Structure formats: C-alpha cells, structure tokens
Amino acid sequence: MSVPTTTSPVRGMSANRPPSRHKRQFRGAIQKTGAYLLLTVVALIFVAPIGYMLIGSFKPTEQVLGGLGGFVPRDLTLDNYIGMFARFTSDATGQFSDFYSTSLIVSIVVVTGGLLVNSMAAYSLARLRWRGRDNVLLMVVALVILPFEAIAVPLFYLLNDHRNTYYVQFMPFIASAFSIYLFYSFFVGLPKEMEEAARIDGAGPWRTFFLIIVPVSKPVFATVTILSFLTSWGSFLWPVMMVDQPQRRPLPLQIAVFQGQPPTDWGEIFAFGVLMVLPVLIVFLLFQRWFVQSFASSGMKG
Amino acid sequence: MSAPTLRSSGPVAGSEPPTAKRGTALGLRRDTRAGWLMIAPAAVGLILFVVVPFVLAGWLSLHNVRLDSPNPPSWFGLEQYRRVLLDPDFSGEFYRALANNLTFTVVVVPLQTALALALALLLNRALRGMTIFRAFFFVPVVFPMALVAVVWKVIYSRSDLGMLNAVIDAISFGQIGAHDWLGDPRTALLSIIVMSVWQGVGLQMVIILAGLQGLDPNLYEAAALDRAGPWRQFVNVTLPGLRNTLVFVIMTTTILAFRLFDQVYIMTQGGPQQSTTTVMYQAVTTAFGANNVGRAAAITVLFFVLVLVATMLQRRLLREERAVS
Numbered sequence: 050m051s052v053p054t055t056t057s058p059v060r061g062m063s064a065n066r067p068p069s070r071h072k073r074q075f076r077g078a079i080q081k082t083g084a085y086l087l088l089t090v091v092a093l094i095f096v097a098p099i100g101y102m103l104i105g106s107f108k109p110t111e112q113v114l115g116g117l118g119g120f121v122p123r124d125l126t127l128d129n130y131i132g133m134f135a136r137f138t139s140d141a142t143g144q145f146s147d148f149y150s151t152s153l154i155v156s157i158v159v160v161t162g163g164l165l166v167n168s169m170a171a172y173s174l175a176r177l178r179w180r181g182r183d184n185v186l187l188m189v190v191a192l193v194i195l196p197f198e199a200i201a202v203p204l205f206y207l208l209n210d211h212r213n214t215y216y217v218q219f220m221p222f223i224a225s226a227f228s229i230y231l232f233y234s235f236f237v238g239l240p241k242e243m244e245e246a247a248r249i250d251g252a253g254p255w256r257t258f259f260l261i262i263v264p265v266s267k268p269v270f271a272t273v274t275i276l277s278f279l280t281s282w283g284s285f286l287w288p289v290m291m292v293d294q295p296q297r298r299p300l301p302l303q304i305a306v307f308q309g310q311p312p313t314d315w316g317e318i319f320a321f322g323v324l325m326v327l328p329v330l331i332v333f334l335l336f337q338r339w340f341v342q343s344f345a346s347s348g349m350k351g
Numbered sequence: 352m353s354a355p356t357l358r359s360s361g362p363v364a365g366s367e368p369p370t371a372k373r374g375t376a377l378g379l380r381r382d383t384r385a386g387w388l389m390i391a392p393a394a395v396g397l398i399l400f401v402v403v404p405f406v407l408a409g410w411l412s413l414h415n416v417r418l419d420s421p422n423p424p425s426w427f428g429l430e431q432y433r434r435v436l437l438d439p440d441f442s443g444e445f446y447r448a449l450a451n452n453l454t455f456t457v458v459v460v461p462l463q464t465a466l467a468l469a470l471a472l473l474l475n476r477a478l479r480g481m482t483i484f485r486a487f488f489f490v491p492v493v494f495p496m497a498l499v500a501v502v503w504k505v506i507y508s509r510s511d512l513g514m515l516n517a518v519i520d521a522i523s524f525g526q527i528g529a530h531d532w533l534g535d536p537r538t539a540l541l542s543i544i545v546m547s548v549w550q551g552v553g554l555q556m557v558i559i560l561a562g563l564q565g566l567d568p569n570l571y572e573a574a575a576l577d578r579a580g581p582w583r584q585f586v587n588v589t590l591p592g593l594r595n596t597l598v599f600v601i602m603t604t605t606i607l608a609f610r611l612f613d614q615v616y617i618m619t620q621g622g623p624q625q626s627t628t629t630v631m632y633q634a635v636t637t638a639f640g641a642n643n644v645g646r647a648a649a650i651t652v653l654f655f656v657l658v659l660v661a662t663m664l665q666r667r668l669l670r671e672e673r674a675v676s
Contacts, residue, residue: 081478088473092487095549099490101514102502114508116517170393179386185394192401194662198610198631199655202638202647203407204400206416224396254385283495285613290635301497305617308501315505322498333493337486340493344554345561 106130106323110316129316130324136317143295143303145324152299155218156281162223163277164270170224171232172258176244186233192226198286205290213294222281228273231346235269236262272343275336282329300325408655411648418642431649445650447625448633451540455547455629456608463548464600467555472589474556475563485560489553496550500617503546507532507618533619536626543614543627551607555600562596563589595669602665606658630654 100120105113107125110132112118137145173179174186204221211217239262247257263270288302298306304325308318333340412431414424434441470488474481491499506514509531516529532542566589574584590597612631615621621628621636630650638647 084473084476084478085480088484091470091473092484095487095491095553098499098502098506098549099494101506105505114505114510114512116512116514117521119514119517166392166396169389173386173389177382177386177389179383182386185390189397192397194658195401195405195655196606196610196658198612198634199651199658200401200404200408202634202644202651203404203411205638206411206644206648207404207407209418220396221400224393224400226397226401229393253381254389258389279493283497285495285497285616286631286635289616290639301495301613304501305497308504308617318501319505322501325498326494329493330490333490334486337482337489341485341489341557344489344492345557 102319102322105316106319108316110314113315113319129314129320132314133317133320141295143298145321147296148298148300148303149324151215151218151297152282152301154215155284155299156278158215158219159222159281160274160278162219163225163228164273166224167228167273168232168263168266168270169258171229172236172254172262174229175233175236176262177254189226189229189233193230195226201286201290208291212291213297215297217291218284218288218297218299219281221287222277222284225277228277231273231276232266232269235266239265268342268346271339272346275340275343279329408648408652411645412652414645416643416645416648418638418644420642424645427645431646432653435646435649435653441646444625444628444633445630448628448630451625451627452609452611452629454540455544455611456605458541458544459548459608460601460604462544463552463555463604464597466548467552467559467600468593468597470552470556471559471563472585474560485557488556491550492553494550496613497617499546499550500614503542503549504533504618507542509534534623536622536624539619539623539627543611543618547611547614551604555604558600559593559596562593566592598665598668602661605661609654609657609661630657 097120104122105119106129107122107127108115108119108129109124109126110129112124134145137143137147170189174182174189208217208221243261243265244257247261252260283301284299285301285305288299289305292298292302295303304318304321307321411424413427413429415427415430416424435445436442474485474488508514508516509529510516511520511529513529513532515532519527520529530538532538570588570592571584574588579587610631611629612635615627615629615632616635619627621632631654634647634650634654637643637650
C-alpha cells in the first residue's frame with residue numbers, strides 16, 4: 050500500500066496538469082524501493098524463527114537460549130545431531146528411525162491410497178450415471194464441512210483396541226470427502242469429447258478413467274498429494290489419542306514428548322525439528338509453484 | 352457444484368437416434384456397475400470412519416460412558432449437556448474454553464486476514480523477485496504445527512536470554528525487562544495467537560493473491576480514467592472484487608480457530624489458570640484425563656454445532672452476494 054502518491058508535496062504547483070514523465074519515473078522508483086524495503090523487513094521477520102531453529106541445531110546447546118546471539122552462527126558443531134540420535138537407542142525411548150518410518154508409512158499410505166480411492170469416487174460422481182448418484186454427491190459435500198475434531202472422540206472409543214498400530218493411524222484418513230470434492234470439481238470441468246471418443250471405440254468406464262482421464266488430470270493429483278501429505282505429516286491430535294508406545298509415535302507426537310522430557314536440551318530438540326521438516330522443505334523449494342497453486346486452488350471453491 | 356452439471360453428463364436415452372439405443376442401454380448398465388464399484392472403497396471408508404463415529408458421538412453424549420469403568424454405557428439423557436452447560440462444577444471450564452476460542456477468533460481473523468491482504472497487495476505487482484518473497488511468507492505453512500509450537504516455546508522463553516525477550520530488550524534499549532510470555536495468564540493466549548498468525552497467514556495470502564489475479568484489469572483502467580486514486584481504487588474495485596475470496600478466508604480461519612488444539616497441548620496445557628484452554632483441548636482432556644467419554648462426546652457435539660453455525664453463515668453471506676450481482 051503505497052500512499053505517497055496521494056500526498057505529493059508538489060500538488061499545488063502542478064495543479065490540473067498531469068505530472069511530467071520524469072517526475073513519474075522518480076515517484077515509481079521511490080515506490081519500488083519502498084515496496085522492496087518493506088517486503089525485505091517482513092520476510093526477515095517471517096524466516097527468523099526458522100533460521101533460529103536451523104542455527105540453534107548446530108550450536109552448542111547452552112548457547113541456543115542465548116539472546117540475540119542465537120542468530121549468530123558461531124562454534125558450529127554436529128554434537129546436537131549426534132546427541133539426539135544417541136538419546137533414541139533403546140526400546141524404552143524408540144529409535145529415531147521408528148518415528149521417521151511411522152510418519153512415512155502413515156503418510157505414504159494416506160496419500161497413495163487416497164489418490165486412488167478418492168479420484169475413482171469423484172469420477173464416478175462426475176461422469177458415470179447410476180441411480181442415487183445425486184444423493185451420494187450431496188452427502189459427500191455435506192461431509193466436507195465436518196472437521197475431524199468433531200468425530201475424534203467417538204472414533205477413539207471405537208478403535209481403542211487397535212491402539213499403537215500403523216493401520217489405526219492411516220485407515221481413517223484414506224477416504225476423504227474433501228479430496229473427493231477437489232477431484233470432482235476438476236473432473237466436472239474437463240471437456241467430454243475425449244471420453245466420448247474413447248467410449249465410442251468401446252473403452253469401458255475403467256479404461257476411460259485410467260487411460261484418458263488420469264493422464265490429463267495431473268494438476269489436481271498434485272494438489273491432492275500436497276495437501277493430504279502435509280496434513281498427514283503434521284497430524285497430531287489423532288496420534289495423541291491413539292499412540293503411547295514409542296516405536297509407533299510419528300514425528301510430531303515424538304517432538305512434543307521429547308520437549309517435555311527433562312533434561313530439556315533445546316539444541317537436540319532443534320536438531321530433531323530440522324530433520325523432521327527437512328524433506329518437506331526441500332520438496333517445497335523444488336516445487337514451490339505447485340505448492341502455492343495447490344493451496345490457492347483449494348481455497349477458490351467456496 | 353450446480354445442478355445443471357449433474358444432469359448434463361452423458362446423452363439422455365430418449366434423445367438419441369434409434370440405432371444408438373442399444374449401445375446406450377448397454378453403456379448405462381456398464382456405467383451403473385462401474386459407478387458403484389468405483390465409489391465403493393471411498394464410500395465404505397467414509398461410512399466407517401466419518402458417518403458411524405458422527406452418529407456415535409450423538410449416542411455417546413446421551414450416555415454415561417467411562418473408560419475406566421467395567422460397567423456398560425448407561426442411558427444418561429441430556430445430563431452430559433446439562434453438566435457441560437449449566438452445572439457450575441463443569442460449566443465454568445467450558446465457558447472459559449469457549450471464551451478463549453472466541454477471543455482467539457475475534458483477534459486472529461481480522462489480524463490474519465488484514466495481514467494476508469496487505470502481503471498479497473504488496474506481492475501483486477510486476478516486480479522482480481516476487482516469487483521469492485511469496486515463498487518466504489508461505490514457508491511456515493509447510494511446517495507441522497507441533498514443530499512450530501516447540502520452536503516458539505523456546506522463542507517465548509521467560510529467561511532474559513529468550514529470543515523474544517532479547518529482541519524487545521534490544522529494541523527498547525533495555526527499558527523493557529524480560530517477560531514470562533506463556534506463564535502469564537494475560538499474555539499466554541496472545542502469544543499463541545501471534546504464533547498461529549505467523550504460521551497461517553501465508554496460506555490466506557496465496558488464496559487472496561489468486562483472487563487478486565482474477566480481477567478484471569479493465570476495472571482499474573476505468574477507475575483510473577475517473578481519476579480515482581490508489582485508495583479509492585482499493586475500496587471501490589479491489590475490495591468488492593475480492594468479496595467472495597475474503598468471505599471464504601474469514602470463514603475458514605474462523606473454523607480453524609475453533610479447532611485450536613496442537614499449540615495449546617504443547618505450549619501451555621490450557622494454563623496458566625485456564626487462560627489458554629479451548630473447547631477441543633477440553634474434549635481431549637475430558638476423554639483422557641477424566642476418562643469420561645460421554646461428556647467428551649457432548650463437548651464435541653457442541654463443537655460441531657459451532658462449526659455448523661459458522662458454515663451456514665458463510666453460505667448465507669455468499670448467497671446474498673450472488674443475489675446482488
């Protein structure tokens with residue numbers, strides 16, 4: 050929001066005359082510099098906590114809580130990473146690889162299973178004709194607004210005998226009304242001509258879907274992959290309710306447990322945090338445009 | 352999601368030339384079978400893990416169900432609701448949680464939306480490097496909330512070596528001393544609010560940015576011809592054009608605010624003096640700490656009613672917009 054243009058001091062002099070080209074250029078340059086300056090300051094505030102974590106993970110642990118010195122990359126060492134791995138070596142603590150593989154297994158099953166199951170359901174709702182379809186569609190739309198929190202307690206009551214398993218962590222999240230809705234909105238907007246050509250050639254609904262529709266639907270598959278992976282990777286409430294055995298804790302639950310266990314070693318906790326977010330961060334930096342588009346498109350359908 | 356798109360998929364049997372009739376009937380039968388098979392896995396999943404628990408929530412809330420008790424659930428009528436809403440022994444905590452959720456909402460929604468709008472407007476220019484800035488503002492969104500909460504817990508550390516205290520000390524030239532941000536009931540919720548805005552604003556920003564880029568440039572040209580300055584253009588062109596986007600952003604943020612849990616669980620456990628407890632945090636502690644599944648279910652049913660009201664409000668606001676335009 051650049052206000053300077055409206056409060057130009059030379060207004061009285063150049064009344065009723067458009068500002069000269071030279072003046073406009075000058076004004077534009079000032080605006081541009083101001084915008085960059087403002088953006089830089091805000092960007093620094095935004096990355097400061099992340100930089101603090103990253104630098105802190107390489108600093109001697111007693112310097113992490115060290116005031117502004119926490120931002121100064123001095124005396125860097127890998128001790129926090131070594132110490133953190135050394136903490137998780139027994140069955141009582143769980144291995145670091147346990148937490149990682151739990152998060153990976155759960156996220157991979159939720160994402161891949163969800164892509165298959167939800168895209169098929171959406172195609173069926175968008176393009177195939179069967180009795181009761183309109184009612185099913187209405188129900189799916191109604192389920193989109195139901196947040197997981199509203200059913201967490203009864204779900205926990207139902208599945209209490211299956212605590213500390215992998216499947217209890219991924220099963221409830223494969224079928225997703227929200228993913229179906231995203232796929233549905235995309236499929237409905239596809240032109241029908243390609244499908245009709247395939248159908249005339251004798252391809253059934255299955256072949257049409259997998260060979261014609263899926264290949265042209267990469268954007269929506271990318272969107273659902275990104276959104277469901279991030280949700281699953283960061284999932285916290287459900288593991289809090291269903292997991293108490295260290296070997297089955299996903300990363301977010303483990304970092305919460307870790308930071309609550311004395312003696313608190315912030316350097317090691319930050320090292321854990323860096324390793325927890327690193328793969329997501331790398332993929333984000335590589336496919337930044339896709340990430341942003343995914344979130345933007347998920348929001349545009351109100 | 353409009354009705355016409357539903358009806359127009361595939362040719363209607365009667366309108367086809369006679370020769371195609373057999374083929375269509377066959378296609379219809381094939382469609383029905385494939386249609387059912389394709390939706391079956393998702394339907395089973397949604398019924399088992401969403402519809403059944405949802406119905407069960409209502410059932411549990413009308414019963415006395417305890418995890419630590421060998422007795423089977425017994426009919427309790429509306430007693431759980433009466434306790435949560437009216438019994439002074441329990442209702443105080445619930446209303447405190449509700450008030451915290453509302454405070455969180457009333458502060459976060461305008462703050463986050465305004466900030467997201469400001470950032471989106473800054474980024475919506477044809478200047479070099481905007482993608483990089485966009486990435487900077489967006490990157491907290493890909494962080495798991497649990498990790499964000501842990502890092503900020505250190506930032507809010509009460510010692511004068513805590514990062515926030517050190518920054519404030521430097522800015523104020525030592526005039527303002529160290530403060531226990533999460534330990535003081537007056538600042539605990541505020542601290543969680545600031546952190547949540549930091550984590551979430553990038554998401555709203557890209558949604559608004561997409562909305563801005565969908566605006567018609569001709570409108571700005573027309574406004575400029577009418578000698579409308581930047582502020583008039585913003586009020587008369589940008590804001591009305593973004594109306595639906597903003598309603599969406601505001602409503603999703605409101606619902607997110609009601610779902611507040613992770614941060615509270617990790618940073619404050621609802622304290623100090625219940626200053627950060629929330630409806631969801633209370634539901635979880637009632638189910639686990641007190642082993643009272645019935646009462647926890649009643650709380651989540653009330654939570655759902657809140658979300659439903661917010662959503663219906665959104666639908667109404669959007670429909671009014673359609674009626675106007």
